Amino acid sequence: MxxxxxxxxxxxxxxxxxxxxxxxxxxxxxxxxxxxxxxxxxxxxxxxxxxxxxxxxxxxxxMLQPAIVAFAVPLYKYRALLKKYAVEIALGVFGGSIVAIVSSVMYGKLFHLTPQLLDSLAPRSITTPLAMNISQTIGGLPAMTASFVIVTGIVGIIAGPFILKWFPIHHQVSKGMLLGMGAHGAGTAQAYEIGSIEGAIASLTMIVAGIITIIVAPMLVPIII
Amino acid sequence: MYLLKCIAQIGGLLGIALLGNKLTQVFDLHFPGSILGILFIFLLLETKIISLKWVETGANLLIAELILFFIPSAVGVLQYKQLILTNGASFGFVIFLSTITVMVSTGLLAEFLNKIGKGR
Incomplete structure (x- = not known):
């Protein structure tokens, strides 16, 4: 009831x-x-x-799982655009993912958080189901990771418009990438409010960042903790 | 009619997601089934085995309401009330600083890559 x-x-x-x-x-x-x-x-x-x-x-x-699968549709619809910017996206998202993992752990160390909490923080920049999965693999608390991911999304969509205003970031691809990289699904939703190209780039960024983080985090995190 | 179409298409996407989960379990792959699901639908579309019309309406609805699916997990922070009460400020600072760092550096890096990419 x-x-x-x-x-x-x-x-x-x-x-x-x-x-x-x-x-x-x-x-x-x-x-x-x-x-x-x-x-x-x-x-x-x-x-x-x-x-x-x-x-x-x-x-x-x-329903988050079929919603992630649904991203195949914008990826398919914008495949020409994605091909055009494949190099930018691959390099940019790789860089962004490394910055996300390293900065989460480093700032966390600065605040004297325990290794388990650092492990939980490391994958916080990617979408919840993928982040929880990585957290589990590297020894974090998946549910705590879920809440870090949510807070990241909230911070990202609050900060996003200011960053776009204050920094010389004008290209549609750059806008989509910073929102998808910084604030996963929440950022992608905000990118769609700006435009469909920004949204498509953000959703691709979110997916690529997830895949890169899945591969990189288990190797990188033990070295920097 | 629209509702029926949405339900059928979302059901299909859910089926693919569950299939992806099953496959990652069976083959002991260390990544979530939804990633496999994306690849699967993409390949089906690319090879024209399914048409965009069959999935588009449901997919658009799911993506438009994406934030709804995060809300129960966000409420779940309640179980770490104690951990959050003692460390909450640190968590907030770390996530705030790190998110800003990621967004600014990714944005500037993308802008830079775009500029040199134009020379190609």
Missing amino acids: LAGFSFIITILSYVGAKLLYRKKQSVFLSPLVICPFILISLLLSFQVSLETYSAGTQWITN
């Missing part, structure tokens, strides 16, 4: 936030920022356990 209620409230809060966001384009009203805030407040005030909530919303999370 409560589980079914969790499902309905999650969907309703999402639809509500989305309508609100459409009216007033503030990142603080982005569903990824406001919905978890509302839902956590509700769980705490009505003393509903996280287990109950998770059981009810399991299928929402499961």
Whole structure:
């Protein structure tokens, strides 16, 4: 009963936030920022356990997998564009992925975090299911990684517009790459708001970054921790 | 009609995702099944075994609502309340600094690669 209620409230809060966001384009009203805030407040005030909530919303999370598979469609539609910028994307995303892993671990060390937390932070720049998978492989806490990935997405979509304004980054490909690399799915959604080319580049970046991080992180992280 | 089409296409994509999971399990591959799923759909489209019309509507809907699928995981931070209460500020700083570093360096690197790429 409560589980079914969790499902309905999650969907309703999402639809509500989305309508609100459409009216007033503030990142603080982005569903990824406001919905978890509302839902956590509700769980705490009505003393509903996280287990109950998770059981009810399991299928929402499961839909992330077909949603990732769905990215085959924009990749296919924009394959000419992707071919054109293949070198830029391959090199740029490789560089971005290394920076993401190394900077997460280095800043984490600066704040004296434990090795297990550093392992959980290292893959935070890529999309949740892939990041959790890597976290598990290298000895982190997958659920903690999931929350780091979410916070990364929130920081990314708040910072993204400022970075695009303050730095000399003008090309559609560069814009798409920085959003897809910095803020995975959330950044990709924001890139689609700018334009369909930016969105396509961001979604490809997100996927390539995931693949590169899967290969590189298990080798790189033990060296730098 | 639109709804029916979406449900059928999303069902198909879900099937491919599950198949991908199964294959990575069977062959003991160390990456998520959804990556295999992307390759699989891409190849099916490329070889014209399936047409774009068969998957496009459902795929677009899933991508448009991508953020919804992250929300329950975001609520899941609740289980690490203690860890977050003691380390939360550090996590916030690390992620903030690192995300900005990644975005600025990726953006500038991409812009640079674009400039030298124009010379080709």
